[in-house]
Amino acid sequence: MSEALDAALRLVRAQAALVRRFDARLSGLHGVSLADFTLLLRLGQAPGGRMRRVDLAEALGLTASGVTRGLAPLERIGLVSREPDARDARVAYAALTGTGRRRLAEMLATAEETAAELFTGPAWPAADVASLAGLLTRLGGTGLSGS
Amino acid sequence: MSEALDAALRLVRAQAALVRRFDARLSGLHGVSLADFTLLLRLGQAPGGRMRRVDLAEALGLTASGVTRGLAPLERIGLVSREPDARDARVAYAALTGTGRRRLAEMLATAEETAAELFTGPAWPAADVASLAGLLTRLGGTGLSGS
DNA sequence: GCCATAAACTTGAGCAGTCAAGGAGATGGC
């Protein structure tokens, strides 16, 4: 097998393990999944903590329907609210609530811890973490690191 | 956001994009998903093209029930057969059929192409692909679950 | 003003995985 295919398959496997780890921590402490957290995080980075659903989908690499489905439980538990657009009745903004913002800050701390644990030990000098982030950026996507 | 968390989130996003790409190619040309292909590939590497389901699960980082569910459609379309163990009636081997082996070879060619395309261009010298594979192994290898 | 088209979103059906529970068979203490 070529190195390229090997790298691709390893990526899939590494991601599955990583997601399980984050899900376990986040759901244990805050009752949300990694997907939920990612969504909230992205909202938190937007001005006013609000975005159109279609832009959220684009930013997260999901479909519009994935966003609808992901947002629903977060609205139900009061972390996100739904706001209409005055100029375009088709648009429904998703906005962080006050509670959402507070809870997000706590989740972020947990996520940071989890990420730090993943990359601790002599096997993970800081330069390698940076290198991994760089390689993945070339491969995949925009990322969320802005601000 | 820390570099570690950034790397973790990028990993998730890169994987999603990569899986979509492989799924599109593999399902278009061979009617299987990347998950199907990975399963068949692993079987193909085993002596005799057969493995116990529990070992397959372990090797792929899935649960036993994930393997049961993933194998079912492959059995239905005749790529994999189910074989009993003479000494232990609990065990059901999954084995590549002749057709399975032939089809797998074709899929492998497609997967290699797709992987090669992913990593082409001046942005991807061979050394970087190797480096990515190495970094991912540290993250997702057999020792990862850490628990 | 009216219609065709496009955009934003939701919904139904389906797929790929999880966990929890359970059946069936193997194994070891006694």
Added chain:
DNA sequence: GCCATCTCCTTGACTGCTCAAGTTTATGGC
């Protein structure tokens, strides 16, 4: 020989996403 316990596997109920189709609203040509 018998029972408790363990292993292998499957199944039911669920999650979280996809695509395809449909609704509602906006927009541009005429």
